[in-house]
């Protein structure tokens with residue numbers, strides 16, 4: 486199991502997820518509101534920022550590299566629907 490801390494609107498929510506779990510689906514199943522539309526990497530809506538544990542996340546996918554610029558990548562931006570969790574991480578929802 487991996488621990489995910491999600492910082493949103495001045496609050497921190499915690500969830501435990503299985504190795505390899507999808508960030509967006511896990512958050513949505515717990516009513517943690519990451520905005521999304523497509524869930525397939527096409528819309529670019531589900532932007533989050535990984536503030537701790539980026540090495541515990543899956544590699545960037547092609548859709549992410551399409552939607553995120555160099556500044557986004559340098560600041561830890563990810564598309565939640567394209568991010569799979571492999572260890573403890575902290576995420577910020579802008």
Ligand code: FES
Nearest residue numbers: 524526529531566
């Ligand atoms: S929900 Fe559309 S890119 Fe993630």
